[in-house]
Amino acid sequence: MTFARSALCALAVAPLLLLAACDDSEAWHRLSPGWERMQVQARAETFGESPVFTDGRAMRTPPPETLSRQAEDVPGDEQPDGGYVATIPVPVDAAMLARGRAQFESVCAACHGIRGDGVSVVASKMQQRKPPSLHEPRIRALSDGELAAIVRRGYGFMPALASTLDARDRWDVVAYVRALQTSWETRTP
């Protein structure tokens, strides 16, 4: 084989080699050292047996008073026949307001301000539509269901918070927002 011919051959083969190098489908087999140990470790199947517990089952009953993340027992913000729920569909008490306050101050206040008046560091940095004051007449006029739905789905530049606040948390927050709005209305300037 002449030099020219072998050079030509190498040129023809090179793209194939390159393509072969792209096939990384086996990459997950080459885990970093120590990960093999995790792949082969003993583990329980959800509905399987386990010698660890006296009843022989792997799955455990959640401790009493465990709260469901889905909060299935709490009604949502939409009515079955369309439209939003007009008022908070669960009894509002002091404990609910306290929970709502904790959620509001850790989730909403960063953007809407600790008093809900739209004064926050985030708002001061936002160029376009800022988090509004929750005391604006238009927002006060929203139904409880609409407020809860805004938190669930997000609104424009506001992120959806359904994964942070479940249905019960959202009603808690709505109750606290109503308390904030009332205290704002009756405040002494």
Ligand code: HEC
């Ligand atoms: C990351 C910042 C951020 C967080 C957190 C946030 N909001 Fe907002 N919110 C916004 C912005 C920005 C808007 C205006 C969006 C627009 O007009 O595009 C807004 C709009 C709203 C509105 C008005 C919607 C309308 O009809 O004009 C309500 C009500 C509201 N937020 C309530 C809440 C509540 C309650 C929480 C906490 C559960 C919350 N937001 C958390 C940024 C935030």
